Amino acid sequence: MGMVIDGQWSDEDRIIEDGAFKRAPSLFDLEIPREVVNALRNESGRYHLIASMSCPWSQRAILARQLKGLVADVPLHLAGGERIEGYPANGGDPWRVPGTDRDVVHLHELYTLSLPDYTGRVTVPILWDSQTLRIVSNESARIMRAFDASPDPNSLDYTLVPDALSVAIDRLNLQLHDGLSNAAYRAGFAESQAAYDTAVRDVFKTLDGLETRLASQRFLHGPVITESDWRLFPTLVRFDIIYYLFSRCTLRRLVDYPHLWAYARDLFSWPGVADTVDFDAIRRAAYVDHPETNPFGILAIAPDIDWRAPHTRAQLGPALVATRTGDYRTVEPVKRTAI
Incomplete structure (x- = not known):
């Protein structure tokens, strides 16, 4: 590189x-x-x-x-x-x-x-x-x-790192980085079997833990959406189209985790979030933009998955955001307005 x-x-x-x-x-x-x-x-x-x-x-x-x-x-x-x-x-x-x-x-x-x-x-x-x-x-x-x-003077002034959760957010962020976000790259770039095996074990141990965690709560820290959720989301977006095959994290796909997959679609449905996702750019960067890893430039066909399918995560409770004053406000993610 x-x-x-x-x-x-x-x-x-x-x-x-x-x-x-x-x-x-x-x-x-x-x-x-x-x-x-x-x-x-x-x-x-x-x-x-x-x-x-x-x-x-x-x-x-x-x-x-x-x-x-x-x-x-x-x-x-x-x-x-x-x-x-x-x-x-x-x-x-x-x-x-x-x-x-x-x-x-x-x-x-x-x-x-x-x-x-x-x-x-x-x-x-x-x-x-x-x-x-x-x-x-x-x-x-x-x-x-x-x-x-x-x-933000023009909208609900909320924070993704409320004081009451800051320690827990920092702790989970580190776990997500070491065990999943960076581990997927450790798997993909590994040049020894031992390094690859360790990285893949970390990836799926983390995904398994997230599946259990999200079975009973809407977001990573309960009902309130935080920085941890938005740090995790880009990794989930890339999992089935890049990490599963290109990084050889082939034990399971994101869509094989029912709670985690529904959670990912919940985040995708927030206003403006889909605008930050370019599936074609993600795939081209992996398969085409690095000629040394794919000299013939063959672009793998994208998996047939629907990010806009209903997620039903609201049944776990309303989405909350934390204001800077320490209060929590219920929001409707589809409209991102306070209730």
Whole structure:
């Protein structure tokens, strides 16, 4: 896949250790300052979200931007296309970097514009400051928290991380990352049988636990929808079309878990959420955009599943959101209005 070393693109990649995939830490994984959070709306258009519809980590940030009413204030630029030197900035065409008169073709050029001697992988999402010409963050968890912390004056001002659940949310987020979201990639990139077997065991142990958890409650933390739900959702969206075959997580499909599959469709039905899902982009990124893994570019046929089928999850109780004052409000997800 390649990476940047001392400010220069290299086809070398340092993601495998002893046959196992290791996700490298990011130099831009820092807490986003409160002044940036405040400026997201107060300085509308200053900060840009650069993301890919194929990437689950990107989708988390796109979801938070959509759910928290930041669409008009934080412009979204979608990167994607065949990986020549990592992510193309604009499908292989030049793209004008916000705040500059400079065009780039590859996203690694944005990294070195921000940090000339950068060494590391080039990933999305990216929160870009068009005034200081710096990457604020390339960590989806940080970006989600920043978007959530920005009060919405035009709608019900709710939070995805209520104080009463924050410890439980952080704990479950870590379990979901280690046992499922990242484990699916550990399975797909494994270069030894032992590494693959360990990753797949983690994936299905986590899915089995989620199926049990969601049998009696509507969302991961009970009746209230939280950040954990929206961090999990992009992984579920990709499971049957990518992870099941391409990442060799073939023990069971998402649709084989009745509670988890209905829960996923419940989230998909929320206003604006379907707009963040591009099944074609997800499949093309896996099968076409990486010629080294699929040299003939054969695009696997998508499974015949209906994400818009009725989910009946309302029988477990109404959906709640948490306000910043600590109250819980019932919402009707189809309309996303408070009751």
